[in-house]
Amino acid sequence: xxxxxxxxxxxxxxxxxxxxxxxxxxxxxxxxxxxxxxxxxxxxxxxxxxxxxxxxxxxxxxxxxxxxxxxxxxxxxxxxxxxxxxxxxxxxxxxxxxxxxxxxxxxxxxxxxxxxxxxxxxxxxxxxxxxxxxxxxxxxxxxxxxxxxxxxxxxxxxxxxxxxxxxxxxxxxxxxxxxxxxxxxxxxxxxxxxxxxxxxxxxxxxxxxxxxxxxxxxxxxxxxxxxxxxxxxxxxxxxxxxxxxxxxxxxxxxxxxxxxxxxxxxxxxxxxxxxxxxxxxxxxxxxxxxxxxxxxxxx
Amino acid sequence: xxxxxxxxxxxxxxxxxxxxxxxxxxxxxxxxxxxxxxxxxxxxxxxxxxxxxxxxxxxxxxxxxxxxxxxxxxxxxxxxxxxxxxxxxxxxxxxxxxxxxxxxxxxxxxxxxxxxxxxxxxxxxxxxxxxxxxxxxxxxxxxxxxxxxxxxxxxxxxxxxxxxxxxxxxxxxxxxxxxxxxxxxxxxxxxxxxxxxxxxxxxxxxxxxxxxxxxxxxxxxxxxxxxxxxxxxxxxxxxxxxxxxxxxxxxxxxxxxxxxxxxxxxxxxxxxxxxxxxxxxxxxxxxx
Ligand SMILES: [Zn+2]
Numbered sequence: 001x002x003x004x005x006x007x008x009x010x011x012x013x014x015x016x017x018x019x020x021x022x023x024x025x026x027x028x029x030x031x032x033x034x035x036x037x038x039x040x041x042x043x044x045x046x047x048x049x050x051x052x053x054x055x056x057x058x059x060x061x062x063x064x065x066x067x068x069x070x071x072x073x074x075x076x077x078x079x080x081x082x083x084x085x086x087x088x089x090x091x092x093x094x095x096x097x098x099x100x101x102x103x104x105x106x107x108x109x110x111x112x113x114x115x116x117x118x119x120x121x122x123x124x125x126x127x128x129x130x131x132x133x134x135x136x137x138x139x140x141x142x143x144x145x146x147x148x149x150x151x152x153x154x155x156x157x158x159x160x161x162x163x164x165x166x167x168x169x170x171x172x173x174x175x176x177x178x179x180x181x182x183x184x185x186x187x188x189x190x191x192x193x194x195x196x197x198x199x200x201x202x203x204x205x206x207x208x209x210x211x212x213x214x215x216x217x218x219x220x221x222x223x224x225x226x227x228x229x230x231x232x233x234x235x236x237x238x239x240x241x242x243x244x245x246x247x248x249x250x251x252x253x254x255x256x257x258x259x260x261x262x263x264x265x266x267x268x269x270x271x272x273x274x275x276x277x278x279x280x281x282x283x284x285x286x287x288x289x290x291x292x293x294x295x296x297x298x299x
Numbered sequence: 300x301x302x303x304x305x306x307x308x309x310x311x312x313x314x315x316x317x318x319x320x321x322x323x324x325x326x327x328x329x330x331x332x333x334x335x336x337x338x339x340x341x342x343x344x345x346x347x348x349x350x351x352x353x354x355x356x357x358x359x360x361x362x363x364x365x366x367x368x369x370x371x372x373x374x375x376x377x378x379x380x381x382x383x384x385x386x387x388x389x390x391x392x393x394x395x396x397x398x399x400x401x402x403x404x405x406x407x408x409x410x411x412x413x414x415x416x417x418x419x420x421x422x423x424x425x426x427x428x429x430x431x432x433x434x435x436x437x438x439x440x441x442x443x444x445x446x447x448x449x450x451x452x453x454x455x456x457x458x459x460x461x462x463x464x465x466x467x468x469x470x471x472x473x474x475x476x477x478x479x480x481x482x483x484x485x486x487x488x489x490x491x492x493x494x495x496x497x498x499x500x501x502x503x504x505x506x507x508x509x510x511x512x513x514x515x516x517x518x519x520x521x522x523x524x525x526x527x528x529x530x531x532x533x534x535x536x537x538x539x540x541x542x543x544x545x546x547x548x549x550x551x552x553x554x555x556x557x558x559x560x561x562x563x564x565x566x567x568x569x570x571x572x573x574x575x576x577x578x579x580x581x582x583x584x585x586x587x
Contacts, residue, residue, distance in 0.1 A: 047412060054414035059446050094412045097348035260351065 001245070002267070005029040005227045006252035007106075007135070007167060007185065007214035010057055010068070011036075011049075017217075017224045018064040024228040027267040028067040030256060031057060032106040032135050035075045037219055043087035046074075050095045058100060067267050069256065071105030071135045072096050079119035080111070089122060096130050102259040103127070105135025106167060109146045112139065117153070124157045132259050134159065135185075138168045140192070147173045151180055165255050168193055168216070174202060178210055183255045187216040188226035196230040200237045208246035212255065300462055301431055304396055306371045310427055311392040313367065317358060318389060322382060326353040330386060336393045339405050346390045346409060347417065355381035374458030374487055375426045387420040388427070396429055403433050410437055415446055422452040425459040435463055442472050447479065455481060461488025470497045474504065477519055484518045484583035498526035502534060509537070517545035518583040520553050527557040535562060539569040545582045552577055 003026045010018070010031050021029075031053055040046060053070040061068035072095045074088045096104060104127040109116050127134045134154065139146040147166060154164050161181035169177060169184045170193070177184040186202065187193045194202075199213060215226035223229065231248045235241070256262060319327065329352040335341040357379050360368070368377060377385060395401045406428070410421060422441050425434050438460060441453035453460065454472055464472065469492050476483055483489065501523060505515045520538070523531070538550035551574055554566025571577065 051412060051414070055418075055446070059415060091412065093344060094347055094408075097344060097351065098414050099350050099416060100414075 001025050001228075001231060002027045002249060003227045003231065004249045004252045005215050005224075006165075006212055006256060007032055007187065007216045008224060009034060009216070009218035010061065011052065012219035013217060013224055015060065015064075018061060018066060021224050022064040022066055024225050026066060026228065028069065028253075028262075029061070030102060030135075030252070031068065031070045032103075032137075033070065033072050033075065034106055034137075034218070035077045039078055039081065040084070043084065043091060046084075046088050047091055050091070054095065054098050054100060065268060069100050069102045069262065071103035071133075072098075072101050073104045073107040073123055073135075074119050075106060076108055076110035076116045076120070076137060076139075080113055080115045082115050085115070085119050089119070092123070092126060096126065096132060100261055101132070102256040102261045103133040103135050103165070104130070105133075105165075106137040107134065108136040108150050109139050110137070112142065112146055112149070120150070121153060121157065124154060124159060127163075128157065128159060132163075133256055134164045136164060136166050138166060138173070140168075143168075143170070144172050148176065151177065151182060154182075155180075162255075163258055165212075167214070170194060171198065171202065174206060174211075178206060183210050183212065183251070185212045185214055185252075187214055188230050189216050189220075189222050191221070196226065196233050199230055200234050200239060203234065203239055203243060203247055204237075208243035208251070210251060210255075211247050212251040213247050214252075300373075302372055302427055302429070304429060307392060307396060307427060307429060310368070310371050311389065313364070313371070314385060314389040314392070317360075317364070318382070318386060321356070321358060322353055322386070326382070326386075329353075330389075334390075339394060339401070342390050342393055343405060343408060346387050346420075347412075349386045349390070350383040350416070353383045353386045355383050357381055358385050372427050376456065380423070383416070384420045384423065387417070388424045391421075391424055391428065399430055399433075403430060406434075407437075415448060418444075418446075418449045419452040422449065422459075423457065425453070426457060426462075431459065431463055434459075438463065439468050439471075442468070442475055447481075450475070450479060451481060455485040456487065458487045461486075461492050464492075466494055466496070470494070470500060473497060473519075473522070474500060477501075477504070477516055480516075482518075482583055483516050484580060490521060490524075493522040493525065495526050498523045502531060505534065514541075514543060514546070516583075517543070517549040518579060520549040521579045524553060524556045527553065527559040527562045529561065532561060532565060535565055539565075547571060548577055548582045549579075552579060552582070 005026055008029050008031060033050060033053060050072055058068040072092065074085055079085050095101065104123050107120055107123045109120065124134060136150050138150060151166065165183040165185050166177045167185040168187045174184050186199055188196050188199060203211060213227055213230050215222060215224055217224040217226065227248050231244050234244045253262060253264065318330065322330065334345040358377055360377060394405045409417065413421060425438060428434065438453055441449055444450050454476055460469065460472055473486060476486060501519055508515050535550050535554065538546045541547055548571060551566060551571040554562050557563060
């Protein structure tokens with residue numbers, strides 16, 4: 001089976017993870033812009049981070065035959081530094097129109113402060129103007145309330161719920177999200193978010209329509225193979241192959257495909273002809289050479 | 300060389316004709332009616348967004364067009380550029396060409412925020428931008444790039460480096476090309492910019508590679524022709540006894556073209572079949 005992980009922070013992961021993801025059948029992924037574990041102090045750090053999402057990380061991913069997309073946005077935590085947030089808003093338009101940028105994200109609420117709301121609204125307008133999907137991070141604390149508020153504001157700004165992906169859902173939030181016509185994403189993340197056995201039950205109860213699974217793997221104790229593992233568990237628990245395909249591949253593609261930036265025929269390691277023809281030493285044939293980890297010899 | 304502003308304006312005119320003919324309908328609409336070509340920030344945004352509207356069909360150029368472009372800027376070729384890249388060059392040439400400071404600042408902003416295809420467009424465009432000396436640092440950054448396409452856009456088929464790079468940067472570019480297993484023969488000015496220290500670096504590098512049981516691309520030896528001396532005779536001997544035909548051919552070409560008589564004499568000891576048909580272009584293999 002092939003998989004699409006629509007939320008994973010590869011910047012925080014090693015190349016071994018890319019290799020394992022490729023081996024597990026992941027053919028495409030989306031890396032949302034987020035905070036890096038500590039606050040940035042200047043707009044240049046944001047610029048470099050956004051550049052790495054559309055540049056180096058995309059290139060690194062391609063070496064493993066995984067198509068890398070990203071969403072670009074000012075995350076809610078750092079929206080609270082208003083002086084900096086203003087400057088970030090100025091450079092955002094130079095990034096959201098770039099190739100392979102499939103949405104504005106991940107944006108939304110964390111502490112649910114007035115500053116968070118202000119930049120959430122401004123970025124919704126930006127997404128509307130650019131006709132891009134929006135990837136919404138919902139808060140850990142006061143999740144239900146925060147999720148409802150995020151959706152209400154998106155509707156207030158006239159966004160089509162079909163262009164909005166509400167992320168980090170759980171059993172408490174999913175019904176309202178689906179009822180209002182939004183996409184419902186679930187993050188399979190050890191200890192703090194969903195476990196995949198619960199996920200199986202959600203799909204059993206609500207069916208596969210407009211539901212998608214992601215790993216949100218980052219610098220924390222997380223699992224970049226969460227999507228294929230959840231698919232395997234669904235299979236064991238008797239979920240149909242078609243339902244598994246929808247929640248671990250097709251729905252993410254349909255939702256973020258509305259950006260006009262996803263071309264399924266490019267999945268599976270197809271790389272630019274000139275790259276293939278004149279490969280870099282690292283790049284030969286477009287992909288990283290395999291290392292035999294059981295071998296004592298290093299060549 | 301610095302391209303005169305008049306030629307740049309003429310090039311912009313030609314690009315406009317090409318794009319008018321070849322862009323898809325929505326791309327043409329977008330570029331010529333919706334992009335505000337008098338606003339720098341609108342131009343920068345359009346540069347970024349171009350592929351969303353133009354697609355990536357390769358540009359097609361008639362023989363006359365190619366001729367015309369070659370006259371406007373010798374050594375510069377649009378051949379096989381995708382339309383988004385042609386559009387990006389066209390947009391660059393809409394920036395305030397006469398205002399040095401403003402022009403440089405706008406292009407620097409693009410470099411600062413560029414993703415890979417944008418970098419390719421920027422580097423491939425360097426030969427036709429005004430103020431060529433201003434891009435020198437950026438150009439050396441491309442040589443340091445780990446992204447193959449970015450490196451190629453600057454290093455191969457591009458007249459900018461041979462015209463602008465000081466010798467150490469030039470030598471670095473040539474050696475990086477060999478290192479990256481790219482075609483040395485595609486470097487513009489390879490023979491003209493050859494120099495004794497590059498020849499020495501190449502010979503040292505060959506010794507390292509041979510010690511590791513690997514090869515040096517045969518075409519690279521062309522750079523050594525003017526600098527063959529006594530100390531290189533064992534290396535030539537080694538090339539003549541290589542198990543790769545291209546190495547033996549390179550040795551024959553070297554010995555034939557050098558003025559250093561002992562090397563010419565060595566060449567006569569290793570006759571090669573069809574020697575008169577040998578060309579450096581034919582030993583341009585990318586296999587290292
Ligand atoms: Zn995240």
